[in-house]
Amino acid sequence: MNVSLDAGRLAGGRLYQRVAEQLAAIISEGEYSPGSRLPAERKLAERFEVSRPTIREAIIALELAGFVEVRGGSGVYICDGESDKLASTNLDVGPFDILEARILFEGEAAELAAKKITEQELAEVREALEDMVTENEGEPICEKADERFHMLIARATKNDAIVSVCSHLWALRNSSPVSARILEKVRQAGSKPRIEEHHAILEALEARDGAGARAAMREHLTRVIQQLLDATEAEAVEEARRAVMHNRERFNLIG
Structure with missing residues (x-):
């Protein structure tokens, strides 16, 4: 068949x-x-x-x-x-589709935010990053600070439509049972929100570097895709390596 x-x-x-x-x-x-x-x-x-x-x-x-x-x-x-x-079963939008959308929208949001973000907003983003470090040390891992970090950047664009889209994408991520199961596998594999990648985003925002902030956000979310691919691989280790290389092409298509 x-x-x-x-x-x-x-x-x-x-x-x-x-x-x-x-x-x-x-x-x-x-x-x-x-x-x-x-x-x-x-x-x-x-x-x-x-x-x-x-x-x-x-x-x-x-x-x-x-x-x-x-x-x-x-x-x-x-x-x-x-x-x-x-x-x-309450099937919802899959996590890879959500992440592709986040690469598009949050990348552009970071670029716009770099031009408009205030010192007070930068301080809030720094605080969210510090909270993320603390959360990473706890068990089970809580990702509230991670979400807050990203949503603070969306709000710094001063564009309600962008905030609405980013908020909706996070809501999809948090409510989908398929996404929840895959994220559970990621956590079981020992993966945590990557502090250094978020720090690179923050540094670009502090420098008011729009292109740098966009690139750092897209690089971060592309690596999240990599985490999901690694954690959900159900075949042998060598097959996992081949699968990652094969599927990476899909996510490099976004220019």
Whole structure:
């Protein structure tokens, strides 16, 4: 059974959700029996004609619905699941789509903020960064300071539309069960908000360097994508390296 997900068919739904539904149907039809291993990520991406980050999001959705079990370093194995469970799962915008949008909007927001930010606002951004250092030392890791850091920069643009968009993207990130599961995997892998990357953003803002602030923000969020790719890799270590190199091309397309 070959599956081609063209633009017309995808217009009514989110890409990873459509892939998850197709995979759930295939599993329910018995193509893969309980206890068997799903094909490699690369093979699934080729079969469904989508990127490997989309496959990962779909697999996380299936994991939440009880269709599959992800075993780190081994693969993805079929469990006993039913399609109505997937239909009732509150699937939302996937984390890779959210991060692509954040690269676009928060990068431009940082550039504009560098031109308009006040000394008082800079002090608040510094304080958020200091709080982020403290939060990174705690267990479990809280990311309130991380969100505050980014939203302070959005507000420094003095543009309510930009603030609204950035706030909405953070709300999507925080409410999506698929995003929450992937972030949980990131934390389990020991990854934390990267202080040095946030510090580079702050330094560019302090220098009123718009281009530098934009570049630093985009570099930071691109590295977050890298973290997600690493943490959600369900295949062997060598396959993980190949997957990262393959998928990096997708996120370098944004000029």
